[in-house]
Amino acid sequence: MKKIAVDAMGGDNAPQAIVEGVNQALAEFEDIEIELYGDETKIREYLTVSERVTIKHTDEKIDSDDEPAKAVRRKKKASMVLGAQAVKQKEAQALISAGNTGALLAAGLFVVGRIKGIDRPGLMSTLPTVDGSGFDMLDLGANAENTAHHLHQYAVLGSFYAENVRGLARPRVGLLNNGTEDTKGDPLRKEAYSLLAADASLNFVGNIEARELMNGAADVVVADGFTGNAVLKTMEGTGMSIVEVLKSAIKTGGAKAKLGAFFLKDSLYNLRDLMDYSSAGGAVLFGLKAPVVKCHGSSDAKSVYYTIKQVRTMLETDVISQLTEVFASEEE
Template sequence: MSSLTLAIDAMGGDRGPAIVVAALTRALQSFPETHFLVFGDSRVLLPLFQAEKIQNHPRVSLEHTDEVIEMDDKPGQSLRTKPKASMRLAIEAVAEGRAQACVSCGNTGALMAIAYVRLKTIPGVIRPALVAQIPTEKGCPGFLLDLGANPRCDADTLFQFGVMGSVLSKEVAGIAQPKVALLNIGVEDIKGTDAVRQAGQQLANCTDINYIGFIEGNDLFSGKADVVICDGFTGNIALKSCEGMAQLVYKKLSSSLKGHWFSRLMAWFLLKRFKKAWQWLNPDQYDGASLLGLRGVVMKSHGNASATAFYHAIKQAHAESSLQVPERIHDRVESVLLKSQ
C-alpha cells in the first residue's frame, strides 16, 4: 500500500488538542506519503495549526465539528446523542474507506462502542480487545490484552483473546509459536475466578494455541509469555501501575543524580547509557493500543498521552495499516475461532 490516509480525533484526551497537533506535525515529517484527516473544532485547531505552520499543508485536511465526546461521557449515550462527534467522524472515515486507520486518545468506552457498531467484528469474535505491546527481558515486545475495553469477561471471551493475541504475535512480531498465558493471582490450577480457570481449560484444549498456563503479575515483563491475557479491569490497572512505577524510578534516579557533586560527576559519564536504558522502558514509546478483532484499524492512545506518546500511537496505526494487519490476521482468526467452537 503506497499511500495511506489516517483519521485523527483531535479533541479527545486529558491534555487537549495541542498535543495531538504537535504529534501530527512530527508524523508529517516521518511519513511523507501519508495523508491525515483531522476531525475537531476548527476554532481551536486552526491557531494550533498556524503555530506549527501546517495550516496549509497539502497532506492535512481539517473537517470541522463542534461535538466532542468527553472523557466522562457514557458510551451508549455518546453513541446515541453525538453523531457528529470528532471521535465518531474519525471512525466513520475508516468505515467508509476514506481512511485506513483511526487514532484517538479519547473516551475508551465510547471508542469501543462506536467502533464496534460501525466497523463490526470478525465473524466469530464476541468482543474486540484492546491490545498493546509491552517491553520484556528478552528484548522483543510482548502483547497484553485486554487493557480496558472489556472490564468484565467470561471464559469464552478470554479464550478468544488468547486466540487473537496468538495470531497477532505470530503475524506481526514473527514469533512462530507464541507462548500464551493467563494473568492470575497464582500459577496453581485452583487459583483465580471461575472465568479464568475455565478459560485456561479451553486454551489448554486448543491445539492451535501454545498455552503455558497461568502467570502472576511479577512475570508480566519477564518474557515467559509472548501474549498475556486478562480482563480489561485487571489489564488496565496492571499496565498503569507499571507505567507509574517506571515514572517513579526515573524521577527518583534523576533526582539522586542531581545531588552530591560526586553523583553529578557520575551522571555526566552515565547520561548516555542511562537515557538509552530509559528509552527501552519509557511508556511513551509503547503508546497505542489496537482494538483487535475489528474489520479495521482503530488505535487508542493513552488518555493522558503526551505529544510523544500520541506520535507513537500514530506510528503504530501507520505500521498496522501499511502491513494490512486486519486483512492478514482476520482469515486466520476466523478459522481458529470457528474450529475451536
C-alpha cells in the same frame, strides 16, 4: 495510499500534540494520508501544510467526563464520532484518538463494528520488558468481566497480532494468574487454562505471574479486562515512581549523588526509555472491522507519531482482513 482518521481534539494536549505528531508522521511516511477531525482554526495553528492532510471541521468534541455510550449517541458531530463514521463508510481505513477511552470503545463497537465471530474485542497494548522485546497484553480494560471463552479468543487475537504485526514466529502465549501451576487460580482462570492448553494452534506456555511480565516470560499475556487494567496502571505508576525517586535522590544527595548521576547518565536514560513504551504505539481495540487505536490521554507528539506508525504497519500487513478470514472459517 493508507488513509487514517485522527481525532485532533481528544486528549490532554490536543490539538497541539496530535497535530505535531501528524506532522512528523507525514514527513516520515510518504504512503499515508491523514484526515484531521476538529476545530479547523486551532488545528491550522500547528499544522504543517501538506497535500496529504485534510481537515474535517467540527466544533463538537467528547469530553473526558462525558458518559461514553450517551456521548457517542448524542454528539453525532463530535470529532471522534465523525472519524469513526468515516471508517465505517470506507472514507478512511483506521481511527486514532487520545480522547475518552470509554467513548472510543463505544464508537468502535457501535459505529465501526466488530468482526463476526468475535464476542468481545479486547484492548491490547505492547508493554515493555527488560530485554526491550516487549509483550502484547489484553484485555486492558475494554471489558470489566470476561468468560473463559473470551480469554481464549484474546489469546488467538494477541497471538495473531504478535505474529502478523510484530513479526514473531509462534509467539508464546501466557495466562496471567496467581501462580504458575496449572491448578492455580479461580474457576475463570482454571477453565481458561484448559481451553488454551487444548488449542493446538496456540503456543501456550502456561500460567504467568505478574512479577514475571517484564522478564519476557511470554510474548502475549491474556487477562480479564479488570485485572489487565489494574496491572497496566500499576506498571505505569511504578515506572513513573522509579524515575521520580531517582530524580529526588540525585537532587537531594549532594555533590556525590550529582557526580554519580553524571557518570551513570547513559544508564539512567536507558532506564527511562525502558519504562516508556510510547514507541510501541497506542492500545488497539482489536477485534473490530478496522484498526481503532487509543493513544494515552497525556500523549505528546512522539506518542502520536509512533501510534500512526503502528497503524500504518497494521494496514500494510492487512492484519484485520486476515483476522476476519480466520474467524469466518471458524464460524463455518
